[in-house]
Structures are given as C-alpha cells and as structure tokens.
Amino acid sequence: MNSREFQERLARRARRVGVRLPDPLPERLEVYFRLLATWNQKINLTALPLTDPTPETFDRLLIEPLVAATHVAAGAKRMMDVGSGGGSPAIPLALAVPGLQLLMVESKTRKSVFLREAIRALDLAGADVATARFEELLARPSLHEAHELVTIRAVRVESRVLTSLQAFLRPGGQLFLFPGAGGSDSADAVPPLFWSATYPLIESERSRLVILEKRAIGR
Numbered sequence: 001m002n003s004r005e006f007q008e009r010l011a012r013r014a015r016r017v018g019v020r021l022p023d024p025l026p027e028r029l030e031v032y033f034r035l036l037a038t039w040n041q042k043i044n045l046t047a048l049p050l051t052d053p054t055p056e057t058f059d060r061l062l063i064e065p066l067v068a069a070t071h072v073a074a075g076a077k078r079m080m081d082v083g084s085g086g087g088s089p090a091i092p093l094a095l096a097v098p099g100l101q102l103l104m105v106e107s108k109t110r111k112s113v114f115l116r117e118a119i120r121a122l123d124l125a126g127a128d129v130a131t132a133r134f135e136e137l138l139a140r141p142s143l144h145e146a147h148e149l150v151t152i153r154a155v156r157v158e159s160r161v162l163t164s165l166q167a168f169l170r171p172g173g174q175l176f177l178f179p180g181a182g183g184s185d186s187a188d189a190v191p192p193l194f195w196s197a198t199y200p201l202i203e204s205e206r207s208r209l210v211i212l213e214k215r216a217i218g219r
Contacts, residue, residue, distance in 0.1 A: 001052070001053070003030060006030050006033070007026055007030065009053075009058060010026055010029060010030070010058060010062065011026070013055065013058045013059060013062070013063050014063060014066065017063060017067055017201075017202065019063065019066045019067055019070070021066075025095060025096060028095050028122055029062055029092060029095060031121055031122055032087065032091050032092065032095070032118060032121075032122060033050070033053075033061070033062065035114075035117065035118055035121055036050060036061070036086055036087065036088075036114075036118075037050035037051065039114045039117070040086070043110045043111065043114065045085060045086030045087075045111065045114060046061065046085070046086045046088075048060060048061060055204075056205065059202045059204070059205055059207075060088070060202075060205065060207075061086075061088045061092070062088070062092050063201075063202060064088075064089060064178065064201045064202055064205075064207055064209075065088055065089035065090075065091075065092035065093040065096065066092060066093070066096050067199075067201045067202070067209070068089060068093055068151075068176060068178070068199075068201065068209050069092075069093045069096035069097050071174075071176075071197075071199060071209060071211060072093075072097050072100070072149060072174070073148065073149075073172075073173075073174055075148070076097065076100060076148035076149050076173075076174075077099065077100065077101060077148060078100070078101045078103070078146060078147045078148055078149070079093075079094060079097075079100050079101065079102050079103070079147060079148070079149040079150070079151065080102075080103045080104075080105060080143075080147045080149070080150045080151070080168050081102065081103070081104045081105065081150075081151045081152070082105045082134045082150065082151070082152040082165065083105065083106065083107075083134075083152060083153065083154070084104035084105060084106045084111070084115055084129070085106060085111055086111070086114070087104070087114070087115055087118050088153075089151060089153060089176075089178055090102060090104050090151060091104075091118060091122070091124075093151065094124065094127070095122070095124075100149070101125075101126035101127065102124060102126070102127040102128075103127070103128050103129075103130060103143075103147075104127070104128070104129045104130070105129075105130045105132065105133075105134045105137065106129060106130075106131060107131065107132060107133045108131075109131055112129050112131040115129045116129050134164065134165070134168075135164055137168070138164060138167055143168055144167055144168065145167070145168070145169065145170045145171070145173075146168060146170070147168050147169055147170065147173060148169075148170055148172075148173045148174065149169075149173060149174050149175075149176065150165055150168055150169055150173070150174075150175045150176070151175075151176040151178070152165065152175075152176070152177060152178070153178035154177070154178075154179065155179055156179065157177055157179075159190050162175070162190040162193055162212070163190055166190070166192060166193050166214055169193075169214040170214070171192070171214055171215065171216035172213070172214065172215075172216065173213070173214045174196070174211055174212070174213055174214075175193060175211070175212040175213075175214070176209060176210075176211060177209070177210040177211075177212065178201075178207070178209060179208060179210060191215075192214050192215050192216070193212045193213070193214055193215075194212060194213055194215055195210070195211075195212055196211040196212060196213040197210075197211045198210050198211070199211070
C-alpha cells in the first residue's frame with residue numbers, strides 16, 4: 001500500500017463518519033501508522049493486520065480516536081492515556097487536538113520505547129511516556145488533578161480503577177472510556193466521577209465512547 005492508497009482509504013473511512021481531516025493531520029496519521037506497522041513486526045503492539053490493513057484496522061486504530069476527539073471539551077490542555085500499548089487511541093486523538101499535551105502510561109518497557117520513538121517521529125511537543133503501572137503514579141503529587149482528559153481502552157473498567165484514575169483529573173475534567181463491542185454503554189457512578197454521555201464511534205464495529213465527568217466536591 002503506497003502513500004496515495006493509504007490517504008485515499010483514510011479519507012474514505014473518515015467521510016463515512018463525518019470526520020474532517022485538516023492538513024497536516026492525514027500525513028501525520030500516516031507517519032504514525034507506518035511506524036506502528038514497522039515496529040509491530042518486532043514486538044506485539046496490535047493484533048490488527050497492518051501490512052494489508054482491513055477497514056477494521058483503519059476504523060479501530062485511527063477513525064475511532066478521531067471521532068472521540070470531536071467530544072474533547074474546549075480548553076483541554078493536558079491528557080493522560082492509561083495502558084497506551086501501540087499508541088491508539090492516544091496518539092491519533094492528540095494529533096487531532098492541536099496543543100493537547102499527552103502523557104502515555106505504559107508498564108511494558110519495549111512498548112514504551114516504541115511510544116517514545118513515535119513522539120520523536122511525530123515531533124509531539126510536550127508529549128511524554130511514563131513506564132509504570134498507573135497506580136504507581138499516584139505517588140507523584142505533580143500529576144494529581146493535572147489533566148483535563150484521561151483516556152483508557154478496556155472492555156470493562158472496575159470501580160477501583162475509576163477511583164484511582166479520577167485522582168489525575170481536574171474538577172470538570174473528562175474520563176474517556178473506549179469499551180469496545182463487549183463493554184457497557186454506561187458506567188457506574190464512582191463519585192466524584194459521574195456518567196456524562198455515551199456516543200457511537202463506528203457503527204459497524206458497535207464501538208462507543210463513554211464519557212465520565214469529574215465534579216467538584218459539593219456540586
């Protein structure tokens with residue numbers, strides 16, 4: 001698949017869900033995708049086919065994060081992604097929201113090395129990688145209530161995980177859950193986190209975005 005074919009397929013998938021791709025977003029998404037494909041031959045970053053990508057590959061890795069980016073609250077400046085793995089949804093989402101500083105949290109060293117290389121290749125200003133389990137970062141006061149957006153892709157997120165993740169969110173901040181086809185359309189309230197909205201991402205994949213909002217104490 002050459003660059004022209006990649007760009008045409010990306011544009012087609014984006015049009016299906018009504019997502020705009022302003023310059024230089026398509027080119028930067030291609031840089032990320034090709035880097036992911038190269039590294040995936042050495043370490044397991046995704047099970048989706050990358051050499052001969054399917055529509056699902058485009059949708060799951062690139063289009064879903066771009067749809068989610070349209071729901072990021074205005075004024076968001078700092079984002080934390082938990083369990084970043086191969087970099088999706090974190091990297092495409094951050095590329096789609098200019099000025100959003102990204103912290104990717106990944107416990108596996110080899111995956112962290114890939115994420116750092118992606119930051120370098122894309123020249124993602126202010127982006128960083130923490131090679132740790134997110135629970136370990138609770139011991140860093142500088143990260144407490146430091147982000148307007150926290151994201152996590154998982155079929156199910158337990159209440160104890162939500163309780164920990166909210167510590168990184170500012171009051172009024174958003175927690176984006178990417179539960180996939182097997183997850184719930186909502187999430188149990190774990191004060192100070194409350195369900196805000198659920199949006200479809202890709203209808204054919206039955207994927208959704210569940211948004212929780214952190215409310216200030218006393219509201």
